[in-house]
Amino acid sequence: MTKTKYVEPTGDEKAGFKNYPRPASPWELFQRSEGVPIFRGIGISDARELPREKWDRFGALGSFIQLLGTNNTTSYFVLEVPARSATKPVKHFWEERYIALEGRGSTEVWRESSSASTSFEWQAWSMFSVPLNASFRIVNATSSPAVLIGINNAPMAVNMYQSKQILFENPFVPDDRFGGNLEEYWKPGEEFEPHPVQGRAMLTTNLFPDAANCYLPLDNNRGPGFRWVNPQHGRNTVLTGGFIGEYPSGRYSKAHHHGAGAVLICINGKGYSYTWPKDLAGLTPWKDGKGDLVQKQDYGPGGMISAAPTGNPRETWFHQHLAISKTPFRVLATWANLGSGGSEGETVAGIGAELSEGGSSLPYHMEDPYIREYYKTRLAEEGAEFLMPEEAYTPAGTSIKIDY
Numbered sequence: 001m002t003k004t005k006y007v008e009p010t011g012d013e014k015a016g017f018k019n020y021p022r023p024a025s026p027w028e029l030f031q032r033s034e035g036v037p038i039f040r041g042i043g044i045s046d047a048r049e050l051p052r053e054k055w056d057r058f059g060a061l062g063s064f065i066q067l068l069g070t071n072n073t074t075s076y077f078v079l080e081v082p083a084r085s086a087t088k089p090v091k092h093f094w095e096e097r098y099i100a101l102e103g104r105g106s107t108e109v110w111r112e113s114s115s116a117s118t119s120f121e122w123q124a125w126s127m128f129s130v131p132l133n134a135s136f137r138i139v140n141a142t143s144s145p146a147v148l149i150g151i152n153n154a155p156m157a158v159n160m161y162q163s164k165q166i167l168f169e170n171p172f173v174p175d176d177r178f179g180g181n182l183e184e185y186w187k188p189g190e191e192f193e194p195h196p197v198q199g200r201a202m203l204t205t206n207l208f209p210d211a212a213n214c215y216l217p218l219d220n221n222r223g224p225g226f227r228w229v230n231p232q233h234g235r236n237t238v239l240t241g242g243f244i245g246e247y248p249s250g251r252y253s254k255a256h257h258h259g260a261g262a263v264l265i266c267i268n269g270k271g272y273s274y275t276w277p278k279d280l281a282g283l284t285p286w287k288d289g290k291g292d293l294v295q296k297q298d299y300g301p302g303g304m305i306s307a308a309p310t311g312n313p314r315e316t317w318f319h320q321h322l323a324i325s326k327t328p329f330r331v332l333a334t335w336a337n338l339g340s341g342g343s344e345g346e347t348v349a350g351i352g353a354e355l356s357e358g359g360s361s362l363p364y365h366m367e368d369p370y371i372r373e374y375y376k377t378r379l380a381e382e383g384a385e386f387l388m389p390e391e392a393y394t395p396a397g398t399s400i401k402i403d404y
């Protein structure tokens, strides 16, 4: 290939183009080459609605879900393992988590060039993480299809290494990720501990047998009665941010804002989320005639939304999650833990901190009245009751904590 010679500008002329289209990243090129459909959007009411096509890497069927704001950090996909079949053995140098949407089966996990194999059973709403670079295959011995959502940081790994040898042909499996007593590896953890940094609930477990119905400890940070746990599994370092959170029926979260990356997947109940750009639409978009800038996604089990669907790293988006089912609305949230550009030891506002406390949560008494009004109509349609305490809408209500 002949190289083009760089020509210096003449006079005061600036070198380079003023504007240019962002090229496809190595991840985006790789994703396309996988040959399965790619869904793009802010969210989807149920990922099972997406068409699933033959996916050679897995020897199964699938579809990518690349929600706005997640490009080049995390990737999501739906995987169908047809009845009485198994995926091909797979391994990769990125972290990956699965949540089963329907069916049941088992997953076999082993180290390459080792006869030691581990396996565990799963059913709908089981969640597990395959350790970094371990080999695995997903087996469906039943007579109906199994459908799972996969979540990983493949975009970061592909963009960083740009080498299929490192990503797929690397024999190294770190002992601290997949070692020790492998007999116990898939035994579900049960002890909730305080997160060493944030102090909220944390559970270390490589397998959640039923993430949709398991006990969640009270947290209150996103609203009164909110339950929450941070799952740690597979000794992951990137897929460590995130939580399983639950809103009681008839209640909703305060709006809060941050940059792109977090994705919420509904795993029980039903609800909807709003998301809007903070700088363009402000605190009360409908009241200020900017309601058209607010996006809304309704979703039930298997549905999902990108909390801040922006590609602009300087933009933060408010988002708010509302439970409308008669039963609690439970979500699994994931994002890539990318660290902070700030200094070690600086004070970080906790997730429950409100605008007046240096945080990003908008207290209920300052929110747009339309949110409450419309919420009541949606609950009425579902035959569910509005259960937000009146005091929540007063300035004193910013600090109420309700245990029940």
Ligand SMILES: [Fe+2]
Binding pocket: 256, 257, 258, 262, 307, 319
């Ligand atoms: Fe958020």
